Amino acid sequence: MSTAELVSPERWQATVAEALQSGGRFAGGWATADGGWHVAISAGAETRVLVCRAPERRVDSIVEIVGAAVWDEREAHDLYGLEFDGHQPMRALVAHPQELDAWVTPVRGGGVHQVAVGPIHAGVIESGHFRFHCVGDRILAMDPRLFYKHRGLERAAEGLEPEVALAHAARACAACAVANTVAYAHAVEEARGLWPSPELRRQRTVLLELERVYNHLNDIGAVCAGVGYATGSMEFSALKDRAQELCREAFGHRFLFGTVAIGRGDAILDQSQAELLRRRLRELRAETAAAWRELEFAASMQIRLEGVGILGHDRALALGAVGPAARAAGVAIDARAGNPRLACAGLEPASIPNATGDVAARVRIRVVELDTTWDLLDELLAAPLEAATTTSRGASSEIGTGHVESPRGETVCAVEISGGRIARMHLRSASYASWPALADATAGNLLPDFPLINKSFELCYACVDR
């Protein structure tokens, strides 16, 4: 349930601080064209949306209270012209000014040089720019400059009927298409006072977990590629490819496009189809386990992962990292746990014995999570998936939020609906939440290890740029 509360500019910082102290988690901030500034704080299944109508578009910054809000304020500054008192310096994020000083962390001292990488990279990789400050091969700091792929999807969704605007949430990112659209559907359904039937919860959970399967397989393979371990990279690329083929065979699309709708679910499987998918997943699981065993005992690979790109527990918390990156650092968060709109509410966040927050831990946590996902899918596919609907429950409101655990962590979608149309749609993907943590984990490492560190997070650019 989301509730909007108007907060006076004088009480803004104090109200946010109180909401966080009473157990809430920052779940994103977004501006609106009229100069409104919204901050979502979630606690369990409840989300408070604090709204400040900033006089003359000025509002007190909350970055000293919640470090995770840095990018949100920078984005609101660049796209909506909001000024945040106390956010100093306000560096460009979405805007791409020519002057380096306008967006790069100043680094001074003897022997410091900059290395600029991107936006075009040497492999098949999304576009984005990285500015490294180095002494020799040692990275002192790294500033990512993303938003090369900013398509204005949120703006384009405004004024559309929610059913039509769904495509904009889907287009943000192919690899997170299910997570993004389920988060969007949850948000719209919450605003309309709709509650998903048990069948719909099960259907969407199957789709989300299938998305997690092929992404986690991809991400383990990506780390192999990051250290030049070709056999592992090729094997996991083939496993990922086959997982996507299972998606296509079952639901008609390798990225499960078109499987999520608002208020209903048409991703159906009869008994034999469900049983076939279940059996094929079991085969894939066995092969994945065999392949992982090989990687686990490939000392030449494992030794390259330890102690590299450390994101510690405290930094992960302070920067608001989510998903495998946070759990690999011992932060026990998972948006699936206790989410009543999905069929996995009893799930506990995955944990590993030695949550060191390095590349090795980020690989291991994915392996552990895959096991949970295989189990969950096996259980959910024991019965056919039937056409599903929602029921009315509670009053409708102008605002709704959806929280979904994508393969990369908690993705939050917020919608404001006015006159039956989207007044504002905001998608804060897991990648958006974790990019600042990736930049932080890079500092102190060797420049040639950056691709490996980057791949161990494997965050999307498209999800962030929108």
Added chain:
Amino acid sequence: MFVLLRQLRSIRRAAQLERGSDGRWLGIRHVDAGSCNGCEHELGLITNPLHDIQRFGIDVVASPRHADILLITGPITTRMAEPLRIAYEAMPTPRIVAALGNCALGCNVLGDPGEMIGSVEQVLPVDIRIPGCPPTPEEIASHLLEALGARSGPPSAGGQGTSAHRDRAEASAATGSSD
């Protein structure tokens, strides 16, 4: 490692791709000009053991300087237009431009028009069109193999797009002009 190698050998050549020509080579430079990352995911799979496109003499190269094909994904955002132009200029001639995916072809593009330049065709001369949202690895591989066949083999009946390119490329090579 040996188990992995054995497993890799068993899954080789699963895809039913027509054989290309021996002794020829096509280097691909990919530029993501605003994609949703779907085309990238699929393109990244054409080199895996299920498709193994390298066996036909096609591979992804690290620099446009070494590339024959500029493979472009996405609807070309305003911010990627300049990096894309620089990559194109850096290529040796003759050069082939491929638009990968519906967005690059200008089909069903979503977003704020003010943030986008338009389809690849509005910026560069397009020789190869690979439709799909996203096209599968097999579809991508098939289009690239067709381009490879048309590039140095006898003129084929079907490949009008690529043979048109060849004529143009030969003409520009003959006159020494740049595309």
